[in-house]
Amino acid sequence: MSTVMQVPTSTSQHSASTSRKKVTTLAFRQKKERGEPITMLTAYDYPTAMAIDKAGIDSILVGDSLAMVVLGYDNTLPVTMEEMLHHARAVARGAKTALLIGDMPFMSYQVSVEEAVRNAGRFLQQGGMDAVKLEGGRDRADAVRAIVGAGIPVMGHIGLTPQSVHQLGGFRAQGKNASAAKRLLEDARILEEAGAFSLVLESVPARLAEYISKHISIPTIGIGAGVGCDGQVLVTHDLLGLFDRFTPKFVKKYANLHDAMNKAFAEYIDDVETKRFPAPEHTVEMSDEEWETFLK
Numbered sequence: 001m002s003t004v005m006q007v008p009t010s011t012s013q014h015s016a017s018t019s020r021k022k023v024t025t026l027a028f029r030q031k032k033e034r035g036e037p038i039t040m041l042t043a044y045d046y047p048t049a050m051a052i053d054k055a056g057i058d059s060i061l062v063g064d065s066l067a068m069v070v071l072g073y074d075n076t077l078p079v080t081m082e083e084m085l086h087h088a089r090a091v092a093r094g095a096k097t098a099l100l101i102g103d104m105p106f107m108s109y110q111v112s113v114e115e116a117v118r119n120a121g122r123f124l125q126q127g128g129m130d131a132v133k134l135e136g137g138r139d140r141a142d143a144v145r146a147i148v149g150a151g152i153p154v155m156g157h158i159g160l161t162p163q164s165v166h167q168l169g170g171f172r173a174q175g176k177n178a179s180a181a182k183r184l185l186e187d188a189r190i191l192e193e194a195g196a197f198s199l200v201l202e203s204v205p206a207r208l209a210e211y212i213s214k215h216i217s218i219p220t221i222g223i224g225a226g227v228g229c230d231g232q233v234l235v236t237h238d239l240l241g242l243f244d245r246f247t248p249k250f251v252k253k254y255a256n257l258h259d260a261m262n263k264a265f266a267e268y269i270d271d272v273e274t275k276r277f278p279a280p281e282h283t284v285e286m287s288d289e290e291w292e293t294f295l296k
């Protein structure tokens with residue numbers, strides 16, 4: 001992937017994807033330097049990726065949140081490399097401009113550095129992604145270094161790391177006391193030193209996220225980490241109100257598509273049961289002449 005600087009020039013290109021150039025990891029860094037917020041959302045399928053890309057997003061994450069919001073699991077642990085690649089390819093077909101990031105699923109990078117590099121490579125070779133993301137701080141520095149050494153951009157992810165849900169004792173905010181906060185700052189610096197191009201900060205106190213953002217050179221992307229991060233990410237199904245099971249406190253809902261879908265499906269069922277659908281305008285006809293010939 002070329003890292004030649006190609007930065008969108010406007011922050012309000014809501015349907016101007018044709019004029020936008022491909023966003024690169026370098027553009028991330030330059031946005032941070034200019035103090036311009038970086039925008040990121042998740043996508044798992046072709047039409048959603050297309051709509052997000054068209055709206056002018058900087059980056060699309062094919063998140064392992066797929067496991068919960070699309071596949072219906074209780075956490076992100078069950079999703080596999082094959083499932084992630086399947087969805088990554090659909091997103092890559094739909095989004096031409098955003099920087100595409102594939103989220104490395106549980107056990108695809110923890111067993112060995114070699115496996116981490118191989119699986120990261122699959123996201124680029126077989127998934128159409130431009131970069132990968134993986135969870136963890138100092139324990140993952142070797143993997144990050146090796147993947148970056150193979151020429152693959154890596155986004156780190158610290159704070160609440162959902163793949164460690166059992167170790168963390170649930171989906172809970174991190175870095176809330178001084179020693180945990182110091183450890184998170186150290187982890188951020190270690191990942192920066194290992195070559196990560198950016199860092200997700202999930203569910204950490206806003207003042208800590210802002211402090212980390214100001215004390216590392218790579219852009220931070222916050223989720224539940226306040227406005228002081230260099231960019232923001234949300235799970236698209238949360239933003240759209242598509243995932244009805246629960247909504248984290250840090251989510252802003254921009255629509256309620258679950259209710260809209262429910263209403264549309266109920267109307268369809270009623271239309272079919274009362275024979276209001278299909279109406280003549282939804283029906284194929286043949287001429288009376290052809291019909292008479294058919295009946296003969």
Ligand code: KIV
Pocket residue numbers: 042061062063064065066103157200223233234235
């Ligand atoms: O999987 C995901 O969607 C994520 C975001 C919450 C950052 O990791």
